[in-house]
Amino acid sequence: MVGAFSIAEKLDRLFRQVRPAGQAEPSYMAVAEAIRSRQGVPISHTYIWQLRTGRRDNPTVQHLAALAAYFGVPVAYFLDDEQTRRVDAQLDLLRTIRDAGVTEIALRAADVSPRGRETISELIRKVWESERRAD
Numbered sequence: 001m002v003g004a005f006s007i008a009e010k011l012d013r014l015f016r017q018v019r020p021a022g023q024a025e026p027s028y029m030a031v032a033e034a035i036r037s038r039q040g041v042p043i044s045h046t047y048i049w050q051l052r053t054g055r056r057d058n059p060t061v062q063h064l065a066a067l068a069a070y071f072g073v074p075v076a077y078f079l080d081d082e083q084t085r086r087v088d089a090q091l092d093l094l095r096t097i098r099d100a101g102v103t104e105i106a107l108r109a110a111d112v113s114p115r116g117r118e119t120i121s122e123l124i125r126k127v128w129e130s131e132r133r134a135d
Helices: 007-017 028-039 045-053 061-071 081-100 103-109 114-134
Strands: none
Touching: 007 045, 007 061, 007 081, 028 045, 028 061, 045 061, 081 114
């Protein structure tokens, strides 16, 4: 079965979503350099651009793993559309939290157990959904 989301769409979403508040998306050069220096994976900025724009659409697993590590998502994000949907939902929630300036909650959540963080995340998601329905 062909996936609903292309590699280009997934990579574009990561470029647009995964970045600190108030900062522009990273350049292709910055991403390539970070992958080469931190992970030792040879990759060029041109190749990353080609993947993002759909001019290349059959990356190696090594390149997908390197891009996933750079953006902090599981490599399955690129391979499994269900995983893509789950991660995208988490990215949307994080963006909402970031945009709302809820840094205190995020900082406090860092000291909470993984199960506690899941509970906090679920509560925030429920509040977010209820407010979206109210609009």
